[in-house]
Amino acid sequence: MKRVVILGAGTGGTMVANKLVHELDEREWEIVIVDRDETHYYQPGLLFIPFGIYSPRDIEKPKRDFIPRGINLILSDIEMIEPEKNRVVLSKDKQTLSYDYLVIATGTHIQPSETDGLMDGGGWRKNIFDFYTPDGAADLAGFLKYWKGGRMVVNVAEMPIKCPVAPLEFLFLADWYFHQKGIRDKVEIVYATPLDGAFTKPRAASILGSMLEKKGINLETNFNIGQVDNKKQAIKSWDDREIPYDLLVTVPTNMGAEVIARSGLGDDLNYVPIDKHTLQSNKYENIWVIGDAGNTPTSKAGSVAHFMLDVLLDNMLRHMEGLEPLAEFDGHANCFIESGFDQGILIDFNYDVEPLPGKYPLPGLGPFSLLKESPANHWGKMMFRWVYWNVLLKGGDMPFESQMTMAGKWQ
Amino acid sequence: MTQDILDNVEFDAEGFMVKASDWTKEIGEAIAEALEVELTDRHWHVIDFARTDFEESGEPPTLRRITKQTDVDMKEIYQLFPDGPAKLAANIAGLKKPTGCI
Incomplete structure (x- = not known):
């Protein structure tokens, strides 16, 4: 055998x-x-x-x-x-x-111990949380439920991270959540990222960046975290910038x-x-x-x-069978980005083509708007849980091609 | 003088060299001068590492990689290349923009 x-x-x-x-x-x-x-x-x-x-x-x-x-x-x-x-x-x-x-x-898994003071400074799971683990996400829910407001800093420690749009989705949803609770005016939201914009790819970065601005979320770019000062409640970058926080939501270093x-x-x-x-x-x-x-x-x-x-x-x-492998994977990725208030955005890209605006054709369900908010993209996102358990994991046929297509995209 | 050298080099929209193989030490010095970085031996240590590493992997090294694989630590690399060391080092070394993946 x-x-x-x-x-x-x-x-x-x-x-x-x-x-x-x-x-x-x-x-x-x-x-x-x-x-x-x-x-x-x-x-x-x-x-x-x-x-x-x-x-x-x-x-x-x-x-x-x-x-x-x-x-x-x-x-x-x-x-x-x-x-x-x-x-x-x-x-x-x-x-x-x-x-x-x-x-x-x-x-890949989060490694909070890679950042000084993140896990070992006393604030971990008290006013410092991650949302990449079931425990971390649940503890953060417990904290947010009774939070009266203050300064929430969302920080990405280092690239690459699992699901690079998740921090943005978290910010959009947080903005919506604090609105619902009637405390948005008491919460200041800051996004500190090691990237030079809201996202890695230029077209998407500019569109997503302006969405942050519209929602009153402050963007701090090129921020490479060196240390968390738990006493002062501030994160410090290697180039000596300091951002104070009341609540720190971290996306720690990811490692295999x-x-x-x-x-x-x-x-x-x-x-x-x-x-x-x-x-x-x-x-x-x-x-x-x-x-x-x-x-x-x-x-x-x-x-x-x-x-x-x-x-x-x-x-x-x-x-x-003794044959050479075919070089076919093109880096294709696509994701629904939840943007709050029952809206979503869809992006679709690969190694060579950055996310572009347009329409994403999908037989029977689509088209979905690309790089633009729409309620259909939000439904797509919410429906996906069912698709995941019932079709995707079981290796069933999905209406997506492995390779990216330019159909519907505007250049 | 500096400008003469750079005039004959192709850069992308973000100022990174299009063809890493066209790079020479003189071009590196000219880019550094244009970016107002005064190159020391320690800078060259990082730039040489970035070049060699790129030849092997096809990607400019990340900050983590530079500080793990050379004796330059985080504090020092920020002194050498302030405002985004991985990007600045790649820029002077004639490499493409480090993506940090996506």
């Missing part, structure tokens, strides 16, 4: 498992998927928890429900990947799993899984270097990487993992 081992049963790993099970002959191949956590979180839903729109229960389901019959799910930490020996050592019972093919889908670093497979942020078009490891031809775990210069987001899926599968199957 030959074996494919998938590390990580999040969005990417689960999708690969569901597709792969139909492609491989079960008499020849065994598929094993490993994850340390039994709960699958619908991560786009984390954003809504601080504002009481979702509770943690609304975004969790057992991982097991999404792993198809015939695939062995092992719940365990991964101690080591040993690519030279084609095997993985698990923490549970020190079990060793040899593989013919390895799919790494271990994702520690096992990637331990196994010597990662770059400076523990991301696995891969060919950005074929998704194959640069170093080991039987290792393939999906989603946030790799170093592809595109967004770290579920939509990207989805667009990678078919390319990765085709290429791995080609490799099994």
Whole structure:
């Protein structure tokens, strides 16, 4: 028997498992998927928890429900990947799993300990919160519920981060939330980012930047955080700028899984270097990487993992047949950006084409406005939770092409 | 003199060199002069690292990468290249704008 081992049963790993099970002959191949956590979180839903729109229960389901019959799910930490020996050592019972093919889908995680004073200064989860973990988002909801107002600073510590539009969505929703509560005039909102604008790509940055301005949100650019002073309640940048806060909402440094670093497979942020078009490891031809775990210069987001899926599968199957991989992944990403007051924005882009305005054609549902607020984009976003659980994770057909199309976009 | 050198170099809309392979030390010095950065050995240490790293990876190094892979720490790099060190270093080294990904 030959074996494919998938590390990580999040969005990417689960999708690969569901597709792969139909492609491989079960008499020849065994598929094993490993994850340390039994709960699958619908991560786009984390954003809504601080504002009481979702509770943690609304975004969790057992991982097991999404792993198809015939695939062995092992719940365990991964101690080591040993690519030279084609095997993985698990923490549970020190079990060793040899593989013919390895799919790494271990994702990216926040590392607040990378910033001085963020976690260890006394304010963590008191008036400093993240919203990238279920605990952090729920604690922040508890704080916001009774907050009377003050200065809220939202800070991105370092790029890249998972879902680069999430901080903007958080700001837009916070503006809406404080309006609803009737305390918007008592809250000052500041967005401190290491980028030189509201977003990385020029056209989108200027449109999103002017939305921040319209909503009265102050933008502090090129802010590279060096330290959190918990006593003074201020964040300090390496170039000696200081921003005081009453409430600090942080998007901490993101890093790949520690096992990637331990196994010597990662770059400076523990991301696995891969060919950005074929998704194959640069170093080991039987290792393939999906989603946030790799170093592809595109967004770290579920939509990207989805667009990678078919390319990765085709290429791995080609490799099994002794064929060269095809360089097909174009960096395609698209996301609904929740902008508050039941409005949303859609952006669609890839390695070479920045988000552009226009219309996004979608048979049966669309078109959706691109780079422009509309209620339909908000519905799209809210509907997506159902699509995620019922179609996307199960590897079902989505009405999106893997490669980006220019149809409907204005240049 | 400086302007003569820069006149023959192609820059993008944000002032980064279009072709990293066209870069020479003289061009680097001219860009630095135009940006009012006075280059010392420590600056060159960072610029040389950025060039070598770019040749291997195809991407200009991030701030994290520079401070982890060289003996220049965060404090020093902000003294050497104030106002966005990763961008400024890439600019002088003739590399494209560091994206910090997206």
